[in-house]
Amino acid sequence: MTHPSSTEPLPWHDEADVLGVRVRVFFFDPAEVDARAEFVARQVPILRQSGARLLFPEGQRQGYRAGLLLALPDAVLAHGDGLLCLSYKGGDGRLVEPSQWRAQFRVDVMLQCIANAMAVAGQRQQPTAALWRGTNLLCQFDPGVAALECLATHIGAARHYWRELQSVSPAQLAAFCEPRLRALPGLADSAASAPTAAA
Amino acid sequence: MIHVQIASQLTVQGVSGVRWVLVEPVDAPLGAEPGAPADPTAPPAAAASPAPQTGSPAAGALQLGALKLAAVGLGLGAALWTAHVQVGPPDAPPTAPVAPAAPAPATPQALPAHQDSHGAPAGSAPPAQARPLPPATAPDRPATPAPAASGGPPRLTASL
Numbered sequence: 001m002t003h004p005s006s007t008e009p010l011p012w013h014d015e016a017d018v019l020g021v022r023v024r025v026f027f028f029d030p031a032e033v034d035a036r037a038e039f040v041a042r043q044v045p046i047l048r049q050s051g052a053r054l055l056f057p058e059g060q061r062q063g064y065r066a067g068l069l070l071a072l073p074d075a076v077l078a079h080g081d082g083l084l085c086l087s088y089k090g091g092d093g094r095l096v097e098p099s100q101w102r103a104q105f106r107v108d109v110m111l112q113c114i115a116n117a118m119a120v121a122g123q124r125q126q127p128t129a130a131l132w133r134g135t136n137l138l139c140q141f142d143p144g145v146a147a148l149e150c151l152a153t154h155i156g157a158a159r160h161y162w163r164e165l166q167s168v169s170p171a172q173l174a175a176f177c178e179p180r181l182r183a184l185p186g187l188a189d190s191a192a193s194a195p196t197a198a199a
Numbered sequence: 200m201i202h203v204q205i206a207s208q209l210t211v212q213g214v215s216g217v218r219w220v221l222v223e224p225v226d227a228p229l230g231a232e233p234g235a236p237a238d239p240t241a242p243p244a245a246a247a248s249p250a251p252q253t254g255s256p257a258a259g260a261l262q263l264g265a266l267k268l269a270a271v272g273l274g275l276g277a278a279l280w281t282a283h284v285q286v287g288p289p290d291a292p293p294t295a296p297v298a299p300a301a302p303a304p305a306t307p308q309a310l311p312a313h314q315d316s317h318g319a320p321a322g323s324a325p326p327a328q329a330r331p332l333p334p335a336t337a338p339d340r341p342a343t344p345a346p347a348a349s350g351g352p353p354r355l356t357a358s359l
Binding site for chain 2: 083143149
């Protein structure tokens with residue numbers, strides 16, 4: 001099995017724009033990957049041979065706060081000079097068909113992952129990548145300016161909406177921002193555009 | 200503001216292609232965040248740690264109490280002013296018939312003396328008759344308030 005060099009892009013299988021977020025997906029065989037002992041090889045199979053390492057032991061969740069946004073990501077890994085914010089406990093546990101992944105794609109999960117990464121990046125003051133690991137795919141979310149600003153500027157409003165006193169969770173922020181993102185001109189159409197094949 | 204950097208690219212060695220956005224450290228309109236940092240320019244780590252209280256809740260409670268006191272004072276002042284205008288100062292001689300004060304301690308023998316020409320008790324006289332009269336005319340009325348207010352002699356007479 002060959003692995004990409006450090007300068008090559010990672011071998012994502014597909015990517016597409018969804019509500020202003022560039023989504024890159026990597027499919028894998030869960031039977032094989034779930035049997036791996038090492039955390040990164042099991043949960044982030046595309047970075048199997050990388051130097052990514054967990055900041056805290058597996059299963060130990062740490063809270064991260066950026067302003068009023070309080071997140072409890074499933075795992076945070078140090079990767080080079082940045083961080084990886086990984087969510088893998090969400091989702092419905094279904095296998096995603098590679099040719100139909102966009103039809104089964106959940107925007108709320110995507111926005112939650114980005115909000116998680118925002119909280120981690122805000123507290124740690126390091127560039128953070130948002131990742132989600134499903135049953136048989138790994139997604140990396142690259143939010144555009146509109147999506148990122150929408151999430152960042154609606155934290156206070158989401159807290160008021162959900163009547164929270166101390167903070168707002170990524171799930172609440174995502175639920176609050178999703179209809180607003182869909183209402184932004186130009187972004188709603190991106191969800192229906194054809195995915196760009198890669199790799 | 201909190202600087203938030205989201206990596207847009209992943210490589211085997213690390214992350215690259217940073218996108219950044221600013222996040223408000225606290226909710227300014229409410230300003231009652233128990234965990235809010237006192238210094239808005241404090242690093243996010245300080246925001247996560249239990250920062251000292253800013254005293255905003257106590258200041259808000261004090262403001263609310265002062266507002267309530269001011270409202271009560273204004274109402275009391277308005278009531279006193281109205282009473283001063285319509286009745287007069289508290290220690291001044293009454294300017295209107297105060298007939299209701301006399302019949303209360305009076306004996307049954309004295310009661311008929313306080314009935315008006317219609318036979319109604321003085322205490323049940325409609326106030327509309329007393330209000331329009333100016334103070335100068337009040338002593339000239341039959342069953343005037345002055346004898347009634349100084350109703351000691353009739354009461355003494357009745358007692359005898």
